[in-house]
Amino acid sequence: MNSPDTPPANARGWIANPRDFFGALVLLLLALFVLWATLDLPGQEGFQLGAGSIPRLFALLLGANALLVMASAAFTPGPSVRYSMPAALAVAAYCSTALAVYRFAGPQLTAIYLIVVAFLFLKKFDELGIRAPVFIAVAIFAFGVFVKPLGLAIAVFTLVVISAAASREFRLVESLIWGLVLGIFSALFFILLLNLPFAAIPPVLLSQ
Amino acid sequence: MTDIFANLWLGMSVAITPTNIALCLVGALAGTLVGVLPGIGPLATIAMLLPITFGLSPVGALIMLAGVFYGAMYGGSTTAILVNIPGEAASVVTTLDGFQMALQGRAGPALAISAIGSFFAGCVATVLIAVLAAPLTKVALLFGAAEYFSLMVLGLVLAIALANGPIAKAVLMILTGIVLSMVSDDVQTGQGRMTFDQYELSDGFGFIIVAMGVFGVAEILGNLMKTSERELVTQRVTGLMPTKKDLADAFPAVLRGTLLGSFLGILPGGGAILSSFASYTLEKKISKTPERFGKGAIEGVAGPESANNAASQTSFIPLLTLGIPANAVMALMIGAMTLHGISPGPQVAVKQPELFWGLIASMWVGNAMLLVINLPLVGLWVRLLRVPYRLLYPMILVFCCIGVYSLNTSSFEIMLALAFGLFGYWLNKHDYEVAPLLLGFILGPLMEENLRKAVAIGRGEYLEILSRPLTAMLLASAIIVLLMALLPSVRKKRETIFVE
Amino acid sequence: MKRLFACGVALAFAALAPFTAQAQLLQQPVRIVFPFAAGGGGDALARILAEELHKGLNRNVVVENKTGGAGQNGVLEVVNSNPDGNSLLLTPIAPVVVYQNVYKNLKYDPFKDLKPVALVADFEFAIAVGPNVPVKTLPELVTWLKANPKQATFGSPGAGALPHFFGVLFGKAVGIDMVHVGYRGSSAALTDLIGGQIPIVVTTTTDLLATHQDGKIRILATSDSKRSPLVPEVPTFKELGYNIEGTAWYAVFAPAKTPDDVINKYSKIISDAVQRPEMKARLLKMGLYAKGSTPAELGKLQKEHADRWAPAVKASGFNPAK
Structure with a gap:
């Protein structure tokens, strides 16, 4: 990347x-x-x-x-x-470690690794001026990885909360609520109303 | 002539009953509400909403579909103006000035003028279909592979005029778009080209994926990198409706756009795609103040939007007279009609006149509903812009991602959209405009396919192929336009060098 | 104004609700994978089947479009699915009958990795000439082509699709070297045919029907063993003494390990549904002859057709892997 x-x-x-x-x-x-x-x-x-x-x-x-x-x-x-050279180095380190995780632990753990690191080093990324690209990229990546195994509602929730952290006006509680609202809305609108072939909740939990 | 009006009257009497109007209204509303979600283009919208027409009578279903169709098309333009994400090829151009108007607090007039222009274009095109469908079909048939190839070349040359910056950079972007469009399985031989055996790449990058990336994600990244400006501009909203001056400025553009779009829409091999930006180029060229374009000129919204709607209307002509759908959306409409037991084609006009003319009348009703629904909605859309950006952009991302995922339930395609987003951000940061890239991306494959078809049909005799009268004419105009575009910049460059 | 808008929204949603209320968020749906994009004729068929399966099973049934690799991606999706009866494949003939001869590195075996469920409907091809070709019958066309070898060019709805191979089969049968031009879909090929840009098109009879009846083009022969009910006045290739035959179809398959009782249940629901008179009429309007079959019958048909098309694929020289 x-x-x-x-x-x-x-x-x-x-x-x-x-x-x-x-x-x-x-x-x-x-x-x-x-x-x-x-x-x-x-x-x-x-x-x-x-x-x-x-x-x-x-x-x-x-x-x-x-x-x-x-x-x-x-x-x-x-x-x-x-x-900025330091920013480039940070991104390079971030991506290469993620690649290593991906190699040995698969996409889902990679997404979790990316999320955890992004939030741990939020201040650092902000100082380097790459907070927005990092959080937006991680949010979309996580959505892509989680939507199949965890269902649409959880994937949307994750996407909203992580991408919200891309902005300097990030407020944790507000974004959690907003993620919940959009997650429920997406499930109702796209799956119940428009009948798209997605699972709303983790498919493991679906009754046969 | 009286015949035609008798026929139109017959159509109106079929289409305009309280039930049918209500159906059309519901269709247009549903089409607008789904179509307006960024990431969900007209094709997806119509496919998703098709089931709501099941269980209706054929005429009722047809009219509701017309509503959904126009609603979905207009929904694509709405996102282009509000959040700078084109829902389909035709609204790429609308982002240029429409979004700029929105930034200046003039989203209301932009949305309104595009509804009004569309309605006007729709009315004119409806009459045109009723009166001139048969002779216009003959024009469409003059275009073979060689002619479409040269038309696409002309289109690509015209696309240069879209950019505001230096010509060399615009050409660079168009070429990038063309090169990106060639990732796919080859249409003639089935060989994978740069697909690396990924099935997701065998049909090429989807338009929605590229558009979500280079417009949607890149735009959000750009905004987050300079948050303060955006907050400022969204605060001052000046008036929801266009002023008298706006209307006076826009009207000639609407008229020209309608004419251009009506003509190009007839060509089933991609003419309709050209209509919106041919209109934009025309408006920019003949304007006394071309420097306003790309900075929120209302003509830059009114012209292309009218052209686009006129074209989507006249692209019904090959469908009605020959039974041939002009594009994917049309093909979907045919599919829907067949589901209701209507097979559109030359026979329909003779055998089921009430259906044929009912369909034509329903187009007009669909357009009218669009106006009825969207003028009141303008206020709502504009208010949407006042939602704090920190809440708005995650929502846009959600719809972009779901839109991409709904195409093929593929996680890989979401990653592609992300990659295009980063690429688009890099381009924006270096002041390379993405609109010409997207046009190259759309027109490139059309140009290549038609060239290869022409060569195969003409058995490799290039001179013979290129000297067909229409082909030669179109290619010659492409060369002239190219020279006209290049000369001033060469001269200017020489001047700047001398000044130094 | 605000209230009007609220009413409108409520109305729109109310209109949507009855059709989707059955969709349950918490229950595993049966999914029908269709390996091409939404919007075409086959996709409509998938949606009709979904409706019927929903009625027959009283479960939520969804259609999933999985495009890519000219159908390979969708087939592979089903091949790799849980064989629990919740995944079905609706596919046209090519991915499960000819692809093993076309794609060297095909990632599935259409006979071993899939279990036949039911044949849904079939259709045939036809050869048609445009207004610039001064012939009225197929033998006349052959004579004309021999006199004008530069005109021996035919269009098809896509390279690697069955009409392409059928055109090659025809060329071989009459001893003329035909140049193939692949279009994106029948519509584009038909436009060029009517406009006289290309002399010959081979595609499904349905796609040619309207313009044939209108007199703009002329269908010269159809490809089934018996005459087409759509154009009964047109002879078949066999009648005219050319020993070529070809039909295409849509059929439902399931992952290979799906239990037989589930397969039989689905097969019966589908076969019964397409045999109903009103469904037959509906499919005929889409240019499809409703069939229905047992799983065993479909399996036999699949093998027969694979043998029939193999030589045509070879003769076409169509080889994406080179």
């Missing part, structure tokens, strides 16, 4: 317009990735265009254009963007 704040060190100084430059850099990487990933696809066969022809063409165009923008951004002055 990429944090939006992954910074190249010394972003300022040798690049005149780092905002355009580093935005385009990611797209250049995307183009290179696409070129690599479509290498094994056939191109033109007889008179028919192959599955790989058009993706490679556009990946090349994207890469060339990204280079162009980067080149112009290197020399034309523009606004700067704030990157």
